[in-house]
Amino acid sequence: MKGYIRKRGKTWSYTIDIGRDEATGKRKQKTKGGFSTKKEAQAALAKLQTEIQEGSYIETSKDTLESFLRFWLQSKKINLKESTYFMYERSIDHYIIPKIGQVRLENLKTAHLQKLYNDMSDTHSSSTIYKVHKLLNQSLKRAVEMGYIKRNPAEFTEKPRETAAPTRVWDEVQLNHFLEVCRPSRYRIAFLLAATTGMRRGEILGLRWQDIDFDNKTIHVKQTLSAQNQLILDAKTASSKRSIMLPEFTIQELLKHRLKVKQEKLSQGVAYKDLDLVACTLTGHHTCNENFWKVWNKYLKMSGLPRIRFHDLRHTHATLLLKAGVHIKVVAERLGHVNPTVTLKTYSHVLKGMQEEAAQKIDDLLFKNAK
Numbered sequence: 001m002k003g004y005i006r007k008r009g010k011t012w013s014y015t016i017d018i019g020r021d022e023a024t025g026k027r028k029q030k031t032k033g034g035f036s037t038k039k040e041a042q043a044a045l046a047k048l049q050t051e052i053q054e055g056s057y058i059e060t061s062k063d064t065l066e067s068f069l070r071f072w073l074q075s076k077k078i079n080l081k082e083s084t085y086f087m088y089e090r091s092i093d094h095y096i097i098p099k100i101g102q103v104r105l106e107n108l109k110t111a112h113l114q115k116l117y118n119d120m121s122d123t124h125s126s127s128t129i130y131k132v133h134k135l136l137n138q139s140l141k142r143a144v145e146m147g148y149i150k151r152n153p154a155e156f157t158e159k160p161r162e163t164a165a166p167t168r169v170w171d172e173v174q175l176n177h178f179l180e181v182c183r184p185s186r187y188r189i190a191f192l193l194a195a196t197t198g199m200r201r202g203e204i205l206g207l208r209w210q211d212i213d214f215d216n217k218t219i220h221v222k223q224t225l226s227a228q229n230q231l232i233l234d235a236k237t238a239s240s241k242r243s244i245m246l247p248e249f250t251i252q253e254l255l256k257h258r259l260k261v262k263q264e265k266l267s268q269g270v271a272y273k274d275l276d277l278v279a280c281t282l283t284g285h286h287t288c289n290e291n292f293w294k295v296w297n298k299y300l301k302m303s304g305l306p307r308i309r310f311h312d313l314r315h316t317h318a319t320l321l322l323k324a325g326v327h328i329k330v331v332a333e334r335l336g337h338v339n340p341t342v343t344l345k346t347y348s349h350v351l352k353g354m355q356e357e358a359a360q361k362i363d364d365l366l367f368k369n370a371k
Contacts, residue, residue: 066101
């Protein structure tokens, strides 16, 4: 390791060989200046020589945070679901790059990240900030592993709390009222499926007629519509590929809706694109998520009911089943949860009320006469 000290104007600097470029084989050198005295430059050179000898020296990257994050995300793409990939991409584009994207990776400090989180707290939920932190922590950990930086600045921030979005549900009276209000809509069938099967939005908008077994009153979840409006012959997870028993009322409504769709197909002629979809447009195309949200919000406003998300119809379905005494494992299977533990965690507030009811029942059963 050759190194030398020299004076540049009023300050001192050092230059040292740090090996050869793996791609070109050419000698690489590192130069650093700005030292007030020769002694300071010599001390810094000696420290660097020791790091190189011990193998702890890392040549810092001149890449910006933006360029590294795009490289990292591209390398992750092969193992990410499409929806997860686009969620990461959106977080990078909307939250990180506009604020700190042009900071060089080697210069990135904990303070940069802390200011980002603090600024976001004025306009975004703690859940959103936590997701951004999780992405940065994961990507910068990889930057350390690849030798781009010496330490992960995300590890030392005041971490935002992860808070789940509040779960709001309707009772059976409210649900029936909403289903009556939205009766004129062609997407009433989608709302009904969410409420009576617990299916996700993408599962409902991707549902085909061939996936419904009317004889056995069963839906087989096989295809979904992604957040990017792409039909994917796949489900969210292995457990999401499931079969769901349908109540008789939903069966009858599906049969009525199928007749309507067949009539539309005949009336549209060559303009009809037959994708075999249940919740399709007038011309058979898949329903874009954006248009679906507009319809949902329209009828939600018309109903005058407490505002909930469409996804909360899934929670409503699970809550009504649990309150009716349906076994937690059955509810988990209908929802496509990996195991009942997920269901228990999600609906612990419902189970708490059921515990109180169970205590009252055992009290009445055993000690009613004593009272």
